[in-house]
Amino acid sequence: xxxxxxxxxxxxxxxxxxxxxxxxxxxxxxxxxxxxxxxxxxxxxxxxxxxxxxxxxxxxxxxxxxxxxxxxxxxxxxxxxxxxxxxxxxxxxxxxxxxxxxxxxxxxxxxxxxxxxxxxxxxxxxxxxxxxxxxxxxxxxxxxxxxxxxxxxxxxxxxxxxxxxxxxxxxxxxxxxxxxxxxxxxxxxxxxxxxxxxxxxxxxxxxxxxxxxxx
Numbered sequence: 737x738x739x740x741x742x743x744x745x746x747x748x749x750x751x752x753x754x755x756x757x758x759x760x761x762x763x764x765x766x767x768x769x770x771x772x773x774x775x776x777x778x779x780x781x782x783x784x785x786x787x788x789x790x791x792x793x794x795x796x797x798x799x800x801x802x803x804x805x806x807x808x809x810x811x812x813x814x815x816x817x818x819x820x821x822x823x824x825x826x827x828x829x830x831x832x833x834x835x836x837x838x839x840x841x842x843x844x845x846x847x848x849x850x851x852x853x854x855x856x857x858x859x860x861x862x863x864x865x866x867x868x869x870x871x872x873x874x875x876x877x878x879x880x881x882x883x884x885x886x887x888x889x890x891x892x893x894x895x896x897x898x899x900x901x902x903x904x905x906x907x908x909x910x911x912x913x914x915x916x917x918x919x920x921x922x923x924x925x926x927x928x929x930x931x932x933x934x935x936x937x938x939x940x941x942x943x944x945x946x947x948x949x950x951x
Contacts, residue, residue: 750920754908758927761904765894768826769887772833777879780841781867799835807832807893811900825902829893833886840882844875877946884939891932895924905931 783792802810810831814824848871856870898906905924912920 754923754927757903757905757908757924758931760902760907761891761894761928761931764822764825764829764897764902764904765887765891768829768894769833769883769890771826771830772837772886773883775830776834776837777841780838781845781872783838783842784845796835796838799838802831803835807896808899811896815900820901822902824900825894825897825904829890829897832893833890836886836889837882840885841875841879844878844882845871847878848874877943880939880943880946884936884943887939888932888936891928891935895928 779795783795786792805813807828810828811824814828818824818827852870852874853866856866861869894902894904895906895909897904898910905928908924908927909921912918912922912924
């Protein structure tokens with residue numbers, strides 16, 4: 737009971753700082769994922785229309801290359817270009833988000849039965865109409881699955897952004913380690929886990945509803 741009381745007092749004193757860390761964490765993660773979606777979804781759709789297989793493979797290879805770089809190393813590599821703080825963190829996480837989003841969107845559009853596409857073509861649909869009214873509605877559950885998985889990863893990796901001064905829940909954990917404050921370490925870790933699980937739950941519900949509506 738004494739430990740619980742001490743933890744409640746810790747929250748009462750520091751809740752403003754804690755929510756500030758949480759807001760920073762959310763901002764970094766979601767700015768990264770939004771930019772990744774804006775770039776990769778149209779790119780992946782365009783790749784499904786490409787005839788040049790070598791070019792498609794090259795795009796996948798570039799996206800895969802960034803996945804092979806350790807997170808902290810990529811953060812460090814971006815410091816000479818972008819300095820420290822918010823910008824290099826967003827750029828690094830954006831680069832990590834490219835491959836899973838690209839793969840899922842590409843796989844979703846490629847999995848569409850070509851008979852359906854041909855039927856839409858026979859009905860006089862233009863390329864844009866086929867994409868908007870036929871292909872994308874079918875591929876949306878796949879795209880959402882990619883967004884869901886990638887967002888969970890990005891929320892976790894955002895914790896490491898503290899090493900380049902970007903803030904977020906990683907700051908809370910590192911401050912706890914520096915001051916040997918177990919409450920701070922636990923709070924930062926627990927909030928990152930809760931945030932990831934909450935986002936996973938929300939996106940999971942959206943994904944299932946899209947799958948049902950597709951069916």
